[in-house]
């Protein structure tokens with residue numbers, strides 16, 4: 001199950017799992033995006049269902065997971081990818097000026113949405129004594145990001161959530177990890193104009209992230225970790 005699976009990083013992750021032969025649940029609040037990904041997954045010959053809802057909508061997430069468990073038997077891997085900053089509302093601003101509704105939106109989308117999804121799939125994973133939860137954080141969690149205090153805080157909280165939850169569910173053979181992307185191409189745009197590109201001088205691709213997610217999905221002895229995939233952007237100041 002991939003949230004925000006309708007485009008860019010989430011879509012790359014959903015397609016990567018489909019190519020590996022997994023049935024995929026695509027959750028996205030854009031029905032159009034979800035259906036487009038679903039069409040491409042179907043063409044790969046695996047099963048797909050879409051949950052068209054906002055990850056903030058706890059009831060719909062639980063109902064969608066129930067449907068997925070009926071159709072596919074179990075949800076074995078959850079990738080909490082849906083997220084974004086106040087840019088989604090056109091409301092990027094200095095923290096001192098941020099409206100409380102905007103703070104709620106960013107925290108609820110990135111953090112609480114991931115918690116809802118994790119709580120929805122955990123009973124099935126605990127019963128099966130197997131599962132993987134992979135949360136998509138951001139290098140903003142590690143270094144901060146201008147005009148996005150709420151986003152940096154929510155993404156850092158995802159790393160904390162992953163560690164604490166990894167402790168609780170280890171006895172059930174469930175691994176919980178994070179992947180923290182740096183600047184990644186979106187809608188094919190390369191973002192050369194941006195200042196937070198990697199040491200390689202360009203943005204990464206959605207596939208750079210799906211490769212890391214697929215790796216973690218195949219590991220049974222890595223848990224509570226955060227893999228940074230940023231082309232070296234967060235390396236220290238030891239330049240030549």
Ligand SMILES: NC(=O)c1ccc[n+]([C@@H]2O[C@H](COP(=O)([O-])OP(=O)(O)OC[C@H]3O[C@@H](n4cnc5c(N)ncnc54)[C@H](O)[C@@H]3O)[C@@H](O)[C@H]2O)c1
Pocket residue numbers: 003004005006007008009010027028029030033053054055056081082083084085109113136137138139180181182183184185186187
């Ligand atoms: N692109 C980057 O450079 C970058 C860098 C660091 C972290 N990230 C993180 O990676 C994830 C994906 O980023 P992206 O650039 O592919 O995003 P995007 O905005 O290009 O796509 C996000 C997808 O998720 C869906 N979505 C958004 N909010 C949702 C919600 N509340 N409920 C359900 N669906 C929702 C959208 O409809 C869209 O299909 C996000 O969590 C983002 O914070 C991205």
